[in-house]
Amino acid sequence: MAYAAIAGFNPVAGLYAGVVPAIVGSLTSRTVLMVTTLTSAIALTSQSVLSDAGLDPKGAGNIALLTVMVGAVMLLMGALRLGAVMSFVSNAVMTGFSTGIALQIITGVLKDATGYEPQGHNRLYQLGDWLRHVGDWQLAATLTALATIAVWALARAVERFEPIALLIAMVAVSVAVAVLSTDVELVKDIAEIPAALPSFTAPDLSAAPDLVWGAVSVALVALAQAAGIAPSMPNPDGSRSDINGDFRAQGYANLTGGLFQALPSGGSMSRTGVAVSAGAGTRWAGVVSGVFLALVVLLCASLAERIPMPVIGGLILVVGGELIWGKRHDIQLVFRTSWMSAGAMVLTFLATTQLPLQQAIVLGAVLSLLLYCAQAARQAELVALRRTPDGPTGSGHWETAAAPATLAPGSVTVLDYAGSSFFAELPRIENRLPATDGARGAVLILVVRALPDVPSSAMLKLLDRYAKHLADQGGRLILCGVQPPLVRLLERSGIAARLGEDGIVPARPELFAPLETAVTRAGTWIAQSQDQGQSQGRRPGTDPEATSE
Numbered sequence: 001m002a003y004a005a006i007a008g009f010n011p012v013a014g015l016y017a018g019v020v021p022a023i024v025g026s027l028t029s030r031t032v033l034m035v036t037t038l039t040s041a042i043a044l045t046s047q048s049v050l051s052d053a054g055l056d057p058k059g060a061g062n063i064a065l066l067t068v069m070v071g072a073v074m075l076l077m078g079a080l081r082l083g084a085v086m087s088f089v090s091n092a093v094m095t096g097f098s099t100g101i102a103l104q105i106i107t108g109v110l111k112d113a114t115g116y117e118p119q120g121h122n123r124l125y126q127l128g129d130w131l132r133h134v135g136d137w138q139l140a141a142t143l144t145a146l147a148t149i150a151v152w153a154l155a156r157a158v159e160r161f162e163p164i165a166l167l168i169a170m171v172a173v174s175v176a177v178a179v180l181s182t183d184v185e186l187v188k189d190i191a192e193i194p195a196a197l198p199s200f201t202a203p204d205l206s207a208a209p210d211l212v213w214g215a216v217s218v219a220l221v222a223l224a225q226a227a228g229i230a231p232s233m234p235n236p237d238g239s240r241s242d243i244n245g246d247f248r249a250q251g252y253a254n255l256t257g258g259l260f261q262a263l264p265s266g267g268s269m270s271r272t273g274v275a276v277s278a279g280a281g282t283r284w285a286g287v288v289s290g291v292f293l294a295l296v297v298l299l300c301a302s303l304a305e306r307i308p309m310p311v312i313g314g315l316i317l318v319v320g321g322e323l324i325w326g327k328r329h330d331i332q333l334v335f336r337t338s339w340m341s342a343g344a345m346v347l348t349f350l351a352t353t354q355l356p357l358q359q360a361i362v363l364g365a366v367l368s369l370l371l372y373c374a375q376a377a378r379q380a381e382l383v384a385l386r387r388t389p390d391g392p393t394g395s396g397h398w399e400t401a402a403a404p405a406t407l408a409p410g411s412v413t414v415l416d417y418a419g420s421s422f423f424a425e426l427p428r429i430e431n432r433l434p435a436t437d438g439a440r441g442a443v444l445i446l447v448v449r450a451l452p453d454v455p456s457s458a459m460l461k462l463l464d465r466y467a468k469h470l471a472d473q474g475g476r477l478i479l480c481g482v483q484p485p486l487v488r489l490l491e492r493s494g495i496a497a498r499l500g501e502d503g504i505v506p507a508r509p510e511l512f513a514p515l516e517t518a519v520t521r522a523g524t525w526i527a528q529s530q531d532q533g534q535s536q537g538r539r540p541g542t543d544p545e546a547t548s549e
Helices: 002-006 011-016 020-028 040-052 060-079 083-088 091-108 110-114 123-132 139-157 159-180 205-226 243-260 269-277 284-304 309-326 328-337 339-354 357-379 423-432 457-472 484-493 495-499 513-535 544-548
Strands: 381-387 398-401 412-418 443-447 476-482 504-506
Touching: 002 011, 002 040, 002 309, 011 284, 020 243, 020 284, 040 060, 040 091, 040 205, 040 357, 060 083, 060 205, 060 243, 083 243, 091 110, 091 123, 091 309, 091 328, 091 339, 091 357, 110 123, 110 139, 110 309, 123 339, 139 159, 139 309, 159 269, 159 309, 205 243, 205 357, 269 284, 309 328, 328 339, 339 357, 357 423, 412 513, 423 457, 443 513, 457 476, 457 484, 457 495, 476 484, 476 495, 476 513, 484 495, 484 504, 504 513
Parallel strands: 412 443, 443 476, 476 504
Antiparallel strands: 381 398, 381 412
């Protein structure tokens, strides 16, 4: 109810989001303990999407359409096995987004908690305006919210009451308000809660074109939040979770829930945590929670209408505060990791507090990709491999060293490439390749075992260009540890022909066997080049014109 209310929806839609979606999601999820329901981030993002499309957030047909479309996007992503996409949303971006959502939660209930509605064009300004107008806070509402927070803190201090501390605070303070006849706003003053199960609601399909990208945004927020549940809450029976299966389960939950007056829903870490703390051990915990909530609506609707809004405001202030407090370690970690990660987190936080959430989500996704690209480009490396002198067993071993700046004439140089062939890293890699000037009779063995089966075209151009420059100087490039798909690609692109016979050494199960083969071929080629040079009256590495003189 509170999450729906702070986002401008009918609180009843928030209740219904805990009925059908929770039942369907729990029955179909591959993470058996995951509870599918409304979260604050989903509620706020849904409101932002509907408002941006010019649609009424309280229109039943609009809510039904958005929820069904969100379900369709989730189902499609699960069917296409796009669960790996969530791994591209960095921890820095998610930390900034989650902290911004927590601030939105807090500012969204300041009016309910104190009776003063803050003004401002963004959440940070609204928070400042609220603090500047302490004298305008209503005493009764403020004291009620403070009492709610105090009762919650006392209940939470008792270990056995900790899982239900929020419920205890809500019931105790609501009863006190009723007994004392405190003049504060109640739930029934803003919405009527019918004592009935959710009924069928047809989506308003005329608005579908305006909600396509919005539905994708809401789905991404929901799925990103739910992606962290499986690692944190493993299945008690030992079965493996499947993120794509969880995507599909959340899709089913929204497709069905959208037809029965529910707001968009997703896997809720906090609700799942509450269930586990209370002893949940199977998927039936989520099913029972949905059924129980339906019974509460049927039998206790009139009581729910009597809950004071300052009580809800106080509880949501607790939830928002806990979200921020729970992120403190992540925030510290991001700041200590790198300036790029810290910058992405801060930018996402500011975007979440000042932009429509669907735009903040897109910005966060772009920042995640840029962060990944920058880190991937910085991690690519060329390392020289050098054989040590023979040991007691009669054979040396390979050790790493810095890549040389040049290739000595008549020598064999081994470089190991570690990277993803991402185009942004290639200028850095090309600058670290040894210069080819004066490399007559030299062989560069490039170990490409880590190169993807299908590298970027820019990587192929780099290999072709370097092989040509080295050949023009009388040297040779040998590729070592080449995977079969890459061998075929090199043949189709003509690079294999430029490398010449035996210029490609395929990968083998034995780690260093291809390298030993490449070194042997390089030695044979150098010996043949020396023989040819001697037959022509010159040595490898000398200038033919100088020799003739």
